[in-house]
Amino acid sequence: MKNYVIALAAGALSIATSGCSSFIDINQNPNSLTAVTPDAQLASALATTAANYTGNNPSYNSYASWAAGYWGKTGVVSGYGEELTYNYSSSYYAGLWDGTYDNLEDYAQIQTNGSANGYPYHAAIARIMKVYNFLLLVDEYGDIPYTQALKGLGQTAPTYDKAADIYKDLIVQLTGAIADIKATDATATSTFTPRAVSSEDIVFGGNMLKWRQFANSLKLRILLRESQTNDATLNTYITQQMTALQASVADNGGDFITSDVVAQPGYAQNTGQQNPLYTRYAFTPSGTGATERSYQIPTQFIINQYLNNNDPRVSQLYTMGARLVNGASAAQYVGARPGESNSPAFNAPTESLPTASRFLGANSTAASGGIIKGLNAPTALMLLSEQLFSKAEAETRGLLPGGDTQAKADYLDGIKASFIYFYRAAATTNATINASTLSALTTAGAAGISQYNTFVATTNAGGSNASNPLVSYDAATSNGALGKQAIIIYQKYLAMNSVASVEAWDDYRRSAQPNLSQVASTQSQSPRADKLPTRLFYPLSEVSTNAANVPAGVTQYTKIFWDVVD
Numbered sequence: 418m419k420n421y422v423i424a425l426a427a428g429a430l431s432i433a434t435s436g437c438s439s440f441i442d443i444n445q446n447p448n449s450l451t452a453v454t455p456d457a458q459l460a461s462a463l464a465t466t467a468a469n470y471t472g473n474n475p476s477y478n479s480y481a482s483w484a485a486g487y488w489g490k491t492g493v494v495s496g497y498g499e500e501l502t503y504n505y506s507s508s509y510y511a512g513l514w515d516g517t518y519d520n521l522e523d524y525a526q527i528q529t530n531g532s533a534n535g536y537p538y539h540a541a542i543a544r545i546m547k548v549y550n551f552l553l554l555v556d557e558y559g560d561i562p563y564t565q566a567l568k569g570l571g572q573t574a575p576t577y578d579k580a581a582d583i584y585k586d587l588i589v590q591l592t593g594a595i596a597d598i599k600a601t602d603a604t605a606t607s608t609f610t611p612r613a614v615s616s617e618d619i620v621f622g623g624n625m626l627k628w629r630q631f632a633n634s635l636k637l638r639i640l641l642r643e644s645q646t647n648d649a650t651l652n653t654y655i656t657q658q659m660t661a662l663q664a665s666v667a668d669n670g671g672d673f674i675t676s677d678v679v680a681q682p683g684y685a686q687n688t689g690q691q692n693p694l695y696t697r698y699a700f701t702p703s704g705t706g707a708t709e710r711s712y713q714i715p716t717q718f719i720i721n722q723y724l725n726n727n728d729p730r731v732s733q734l735y736t737m738g739a740r741l742v743n744g745a746s747a748a749q750y751v752g753a754r755p756g757e758s759n760s761p762a763f764n765a766p767t768e769s770l771p772t773a774s775r776f777l778g779a780n781s782t783a784a785s786g787g788i789i790k791g792l793n794a795p796t797a798l799m800l801l802s803e804q805l806f807s808k809a810e811a812e813t814r815g816l817l818p819g820g821d822t823q824a825k826a827d828y829l830d831g832i833k834a835s836f837i838y839f840y841r842a843a844a845t846t847n848a849t850i851n852a853s854t855l856s857a858l859t860t861a862g863a864a865g866i867s868q869y870n871t872f873v874a875t876t877n878a879g880g881s882n883a884s885n886p887l888v889s890y891d892a893a894t895s896n897g898a899l900g901k902q903a904i905i906i907y908q909k910y911l912a913m914n915s916v917a918s919v920e921a922w923d924d925y926r927r928s929a930q931p932n933l934s935q936v937a938s939t940q941s942q943s944p945r946a947d948k949l950p951t952r953l954f955y956p957l958s959e960v961s962t963n964a965a966n967v968p969a970g971v972t973q974y975t976k977i978f979w980d981v982v983d
Contacts, residue, residue: 454530463682467693477553486719490714490760491713492773493711493712545631557919640816681796686792718752719936736780737774739751754939755936800917802909806905814902835908836865888904
């Protein structure tokens with residue numbers, strides 16, 4: 418059952434809070450399609466995806482924030498044994514599997530009903546979002562039910578498809594969705610009048626060109642993920658698909674996504690209606706601190722990445738803690754060292770130093786920038802910075818045209834987009850960002866650009882970023898540990914921090930960048946050189962009901978097919 422209830426944005430559907438639950442839960446039985454039309458289903462499906470990705474309990478973002486070294490445990494809570502030892506079980510983050518498949522059932526119904534009943538645009542959106550969700554499952558579990566999935570009572574024990582085969586079909590589905598949108602556009606005025614998409618599209622507001630661009634950005638995410646194997650046949654396929662992607666991008670108006678892709682269903686300060694990340698890690702609707710607000714803190718590792726490079730984003734992400742320096746309390750950024758026996762806690766009258774830094778936004782109900790922006794801030798589905806860094810990597814590796822000249826431009830724009838995102842305060846909608854100039858329409862965005870300009874050229878006691886191989890594209894060597902790909906993925910890692918952590922975690926697994934060996938918990942039981950895990954176990958719900966089809970011998974150290982670089 419979905420457990421997140423929202424109020425739709427004005428103009429979408431007028432449903433009282435007491436009636437939202439039944440609206441959210443109408444799609445539980447795929448064998449009994451309801452009379453609810455696709456436009457009445459779309460908003461809740463999109464909101465559920467966003468919550469599963471970023472803020473729900475559990476979410477892909479929270480799982481990966483621990484695995485990728487962004488988060489550590491405070492000294493005020495026990496537990497978190499699986500996060501610290503990587504001794505996972507079939508119950509660890511099991512809700513990701515069930516919640517994602519439940520959400521996929523919604524999209525399957527929207528696609529089926531939309532295609533049959535004059536809602537082709539809704540059907541195309543659902544087709545794209547099915548790819549988005551299946552990709553999340555494959556990347557964290559490997560082989561999964563795919564061709565026999567979403568058939569309800571018609572198939573209660575589906576077989577598992579190979580992850581590599583699913584990857585190829587995801588590209589087919591995205592290509593098909595783009596073609597569906599274009600075909601509907603072409604026939605809309607002559608053959609039939611399709612039902613328009615309006616405010617129920619809480620992501621793009623019915624702009625189907627943006628959905629086509631998003632589909633292409635998903636293609637790039639998929640192709641880049643599987644681009645570093647030693648499989649010659651797969652590498653040839655990647656080259657062919659990158660060429661086709663370039664043609665599709667040109668046909669779509671010359672671009673991928675041009676702004677952060679976010680969902681805004683009408684978050685408000687009511688029970689079940691706040692931004693899910695804020696609700697889980699900041700404050701409840703009554704203004705009291707959320708339970709998990711005091712359990713997670715940044716790691717010292719991630720804090721140091723900003724401090725060591727004179728990166729002002731640190732002040733937009735974390736509050737100051739304190740350490741004892743020469744017998745006196747000194748304000749510093751203080752994080753956890755995963756596995757340590759005495760992790761820092763928070764200020765209290767009886768508490769000794771050091772005291773930990775908090776995530777900005779978790780210490781005050783006032784709207785802020787950073788990670789936890791506010792109770793009514795939209796929820797991220799794909800950051801523009803991810804797209805720009807991915808494009809830069811593909812260009813510098815020769816997978817897309819443009820070479821180092823275009824790669825450098827996209828790389829710098831990726832950093833700039835991250836600055837804008839983290840400096841931009843909470844708002845009901847994100848300000849529009851033009852990807853060619855990356856100029857924001859808000860004061861907070863402008864402040865981000867100003868700080869970015871200082872950052873890339875800063876010179877002080879800490880050194881000059883104009884020659885820093887972790888910042889300057891020109892200073893990065895063409896090969897080796899500080900090469901072009903490494904610097905791109907390093908800055909992407911900093912940009913995905915605790916908002917889209919699963920993308921950084923997947924990047925690490927497929928490229929071994931950045932070096933995360935030092936973020937592994939000292940309590941790690943991993944046999945790997947980096948002392949980290951590589952994936953999740955299949956959940957108990959599958960092991961107990963579909964045991965004959967669940968792949969045997971899988972552990973948290975079994976690699977996904979594209980994970981070949983150590």
